[in-house]
Amino acid sequence: MLRTFDFLLIGSMAAAAAVTYQIKHDTDNKAAEVRRLEAEIKLEKDTIDLLRADRALLTQPNRLDRLVKTYETELQLQPTAPTQLARPVELPMPKDQVPQKEVAEGKKAESDPVKDLITTGSVNPAEAVND
Template sequence: MLRSLDLVLIGVMTAAAVVTYTIKHRADDKLQEVRRLEAEIVLEKDTIDLLKADWALLTQPNRLERLIAAYQSELQLMPTQPTQLAMPVELPMPRSQLPMPETTIEELIASAGGEVAAAIKGVDAARNAAPSNGIPVPIPRGGVPLDAISTGSVRR
């Protein structure tokens, strides 16, 4: 009887040793992988720094001027004039100088007729009916109730 218990305990100890060794081996593998990845990250950072330094050297104005002079006949480059970018008349008009429309939104809606006018009238009717039915009118983030908004102008 004592021998069978000894054999079971030896088997349990062997299994525990195998599991412990397996866990240690996996941990060592993960540690090696982490060190390899850290080395790759350092290499990539060094490469990025080297490329930035190389870019700074390649884009030096003196170097570019020498290249322009050397390849002027092939490239036929000319300095950019300020007027080539945009003429003052090409710039958008300031908002204060925009012309006002001759027709209002209400006139456009009335002239549209049919479905558009009916849809807008339905929305207006729903807004007018909402407070009397006890349904609260939502107030947007700006703090102006929806029923106070009309044709783009807000009255406070």
């Protein structure tokens, strides 16, 4: 009887040692994975910082001014006039807020893009019909 109990204890110790080794091995693999991911994250953060510095360098006003003066004849750039800027209230409303024409029976008619109630100033409706 004592021998059977000894073999059971030896077997359970071997199983516990195998499970412990497996857990340790998995933990080491996960730790290596975490270190690899942290290195990738650091590389990405460094790349982002480098790109931000690059962007700051490229968008410096004095650099852009020199480029505009250098390529003035090719680009034919002109300063923006205040009349070219639009306020949000001057922009056309979204399509779902466009008023629809009402038919005599009270039903809404289908939207006619040529006779839209929004005037943007970019297209003359009479010219759009002819195209």
